[in-house]
Amino acid sequence: xxxxxxxxxxxxxxxxxxxxxxxxxxxxxxxxxxxxxxxxxxxxxxxxxxxxxxxxxxxxxxxxxxxxxxxxxxxxxxxxxxxxxxxxxxxxxxxxxxxxxxxxxxxxxxxxxxxxxxxxxxxxxxxxxxxxxxxxxxxxxxxxxxxxxxxxxxxxxxxxxxxxxxxxxxxxxxxxxxxxxxxxxxxxxxxxxxxxxxxxxxxx
Numbered sequence: 001x002x003x004x005x006x007x008x009x010x011x012x013x014x015x016x017x018x019x020x021x022x023x024x025x026x027x028x029x030x031x032x033x034x035x036x037x038x039x040x041x042x043x044x045x046x047x048x049x050x051x052x053x054x055x056x057x058x059x060x061x062x063x064x065x066x067x068x069x070x071x072x073x074x075x076x077x078x079x080x081x082x083x084x085x086x087x088x089x090x091x092x093x094x095x096x097x098x099x100x101x102x103x104x105x106x107x108x109x110x111x112x113x114x115x116x117x118x119x120x121x122x123x124x125x126x127x128x129x130x131x132x133x134x135x136x137x138x139x140x141x142x143x144x145x146x147x148x149x150x151x152x153x154x155x156x157x158x159x160x161x162x163x164x165x166x167x168x169x170x171x172x173x174x175x176x177x178x179x180x181x182x183x184x185x186x187x188x189x190x191x192x193x194x195x196x197x198x199x200x201x202x203x204x
Contacts, residue, residue, distance in 0.1 A: 023162035
C-alpha cells in the first residue's frame with residue numbers, strides 16, 4: 001500500500017495544507033494518508049500553540065471532505081513524550097505497517113533542510129521524500145536539492161509542481177486574534193471551531 005505521511009504542527013490546519021494533501025494524493029496515486037499533528041516540534045518554535053485536543057479536532061474537521069483517498073488521523077506523536085522526531089515516527093509506523101511504502105509529504109522549506117534533521121539517513125531509508133515549491137523560483141532549488149539527496153543518501157525523491165495556495169498558519173492566527181473572518185484560509189468547519197472556542201484570541 002502506498003501511504004502518505006503528512007506531519008506538522010497544524011496550528012491551525014488551513015486550506016493550503018488540505019490543497020497540498022489532495023495534490024500529493026492525486027500526483028503520487030496514494031492509497032491513503034496518515035495525518036500526524038506534531039507534539040513538540042523540534043525544528044521551530046510554536047507560537048500561540050493550541051492544545052493537542054484542539055489541533056486534533058481541527059484536523060479531523062479539515063479532512064472530512066477530502067475524497068481523493070482515505071485520510072486517517074494518527075496521534076502517534078501526540079502520545080509520545082518529548083520532542084517529535086520524524087525518524088522515530090517513521091520507525092514506529094514501519095513496525096505497525098511493515099508492508100507499506102511510505103511517502104513523506106512536505107513543502108519547500110522542509111525539503112531543503114531535511115538532510116540536517118535528526119537521523120536523516122533513517123528518514124530517507126524509510127520513506128520517499130515528496131515536495132512541492134511554494135515560490136515562483138522554488139522548483140529549480142528543489143530539483144537541485146533532490147539531486148544532492150540522491151547522491152549523498154540514495155534518497156528516493158519526488159518533486160511535484162502542485163500550484164501554491166497562499167495561506168499560512170501565522171496569517172490565520174493573526175486574523176483570529178483580531179476576531180476577523182477567515183474566509184478562504186481555512187475550511188468553514190475549522191473557522192467555526194476557532195470562533196466557537198475563541199482560539200488564538202488574546203488571553204485565550
